[in-house]
Every structure is written in C-alpha cells, then in structure tokens.
Amino acid sequence: xxxxxxxxxxxxxxxxxxxxxxxxxxxxxxxxxxxxxxxxxxxxxxxxxxxxxxxxxxxxxxxxxxxxxxxxxxxxxxxxxxxxxxxxxxxxxxxxxxxxxxxxxxxxxxxxxxxxxxxxxxxxxxxxxxxxxxxxxxxxxxxxxxxxxxxxxxxxxxxxxxxxxxxxxxxxxxxxxxxxxxxxxxxxxxxxxxxxxxxxxxxxxxxxxxxxxxxxxxxxxxxxxxxxxxxxxxxxxxxxxxxxxxxxxxxxx
Numbered sequence: 001x002x003x004x005x006x007x008x009x010x011x012x013x014x015x016x017x018x019x020x021x022x023x024x025x026x027x028x029x030x031x032x033x034x035x036x037x038x039x040x041x042x043x044x045x046x047x048x049x050x051x052x053x054x055x056x057x058x059x060x061x062x063x064x065x066x067x068x069x070x071x072x073x074x075x076x077x078x079x080x081x082x083x084x085x086x087x088x089x090x091x092x093x094x095x096x097x098x099x100x101x102x103x104x105x106x107x108x109x110x111x112x113x114x115x116x117x118x119x120x121x122x123x124x125x126x127x128x129x130x131x132x133x134x135x136x137x138x139x140x141x142x143x144x145x146x147x148x149x150x151x152x153x154x155x156x157x158x159x160x161x162x163x164x165x166x167x168x169x170x171x172x173x174x175x176x177x178x179x180x181x182x183x184x185x186x187x188x189x190x191x192x193x194x195x196x197x198x199x200x201x202x203x204x205x206x207x208x209x210x211x212x213x214x215x216x217x218x219x220x221x222x223x224x225x226x227x228x229x230x231x232x233x234x235x236x237x238x239x240x241x242x243x244x245x246x247x248x249x250x251x252x253x
Contacts, residue, residue, distance in 0.1 A: 056137075057137070065085075
C-alpha cells in the first residue's frame with residue numbers, strides 16, 4: 001500500500017457503532033457480527049488494538065483508490081485483520097449528477113439510489129465477505145455515512161429488517177456530523193479541492209442544516225415502489241438465497 005503523503009492525525013473514530021440489537025426477521029442482530037464506521041485507516045493505535053481484542057477479524061474499505069492512497073490502512077495493517085478494498089465509487093464525486101450538491105446531505109437520495117444500483121456487484125461482494133468472515137466485520141468509508149450507509153441498509157434488508165429500523169440506524173450518524181467533518185478534513189480537503197469544493201463550506205452547510213433521514217427513506221421507498229423485492233438489484237448482481245441464509249445464520253449465531 002502506498003505510504004501516506006499527508007500528515008494525517010490518528011484519532012478515535014467518531015461514527016463507529018455495532019449493528020447489534022437492530023431488529024431483523026429472526027430477532028435482534030447479535031453484537032459482534034458487523035460494525036459500521038467512519039475512516040478506520042486513521043484510527044489511533046489504541047482503538048485499533050481494542051477492536052481486534054474485541055473480535056474484529058475483517059475490514060471492508062469502501063473508499064476510493066485516491067482516498068486509500070492518501071492514508072493506507074493505518075495501524076490495523078500491522079494487526080491480524082483481513083483487509084478487503086471494495087470501492088463503491090471511483091471518485092468522491094462519482095455519485096453526483098450536474099447540478100447536484102456534494103454538501104447538502106438532505107438531497108442525497110438520488111445518489112444513494114444510483115449507488116445501490118450501479119455498485120450492486122460490489123455490495124454483493126461485501127455481503128459475501130461479511131457472511132464468510134469468522135469474527136466481526138467492520139466496514140467503513142470516510143464519514144461512515146453514505147457508502148457505509150448504503151451497505152448497512154443492504155445488509156439489514158438481507159437480514160429482513162424493517163425500513164423503520166434501517167432509517168433509525170442511518171439517522172444515528174446525525175449527532176456525530178460535526179465531529180465527523182473535523183476528523184475527515186485532513187483527507188477530504190485535498191480530494192474535494194480537485195472538484196472545486198471547499199470542505200469548510202461543506203462543514204458549514206452540514207452544521208446549518210439538521211441531519212435528515214430523507215435520503216435513506218427515499219432509497220428504501222424507491223426500492224419498494226420499483227421492485228417486488230427490494231433486494232432485486234442485488235439478486236441480479238449475484239445475491240443468492242444461500243448467501244442470504246448464511247448472513248442470517250451468522251447474524252444470529
């Protein structure tokens with residue numbers, strides 16, 4: 001992995017949580033099955049060691065190649081953790097169409113829909129990793145909000161969770177927004193600068209507006225209206241009944 005080219009401070013993640021306890025078809029998801037997080041490559045050594053000590057065996061990195069090039073894997077690279085790079089986007093602004101904002105979180109519904117549909121093969125790949133990993137799997141992007149949110153929703157749908165539970169989990173990121181923006185600034189600032197966006201403006205926009213559940217509700221509503229089975233795009237990309245069954249067994253074992 002390319003060595004970091006920026007002076008990245010290593011800090012504790014601020015949007016890290018276990019999906020344990022979320023109600024699903026066969027009962028609450030067990031703790032220690034799947035974790036979602038903001039950037040784990042910049043986690044401090046103590047946090048990394050604690051996660052491994054608590055059973056983390058696998059990391060799924062959803063970031064772009066450019067993001068990975070800036071930070072590498074961080075302290076977890078030296079620990080007994082299997083690493084998978086499964087980028088959901090090729091660039092940080094890939095999910096946007098002309099006229100759409102990279103800084104206005106309440107408007108991200110269309111981006112989530114496109115991501116779910118265009119990254120379906122990689123979503124299935126990530127679900128297969130979660131299903132076959134022997135311990136806890138953590139998946140992360142930069143903020144732990146958008147790419148991570150789409151994968152968390154996909155996993156919870158496969159487990160039979162109701163839309164309300166999926167939206168509730170997504171909304172928990174809202175209380176962490178200010179700390180997320182501060183933590184990811186050293187990495188995202190140069191990446192966003194290439195798209196003509198100043199992270200400071202994005203941070204101000206995030207703090208001015210209340211975090212909205214609308215993007216996730218919009219994604220789930222779109223899938224319900226468009227498909228007889230919301231998992232249909234993933235099934236077309238290789239999600240099998242066997243994989244769904246394995247995920248459900250692992251989530252409750």
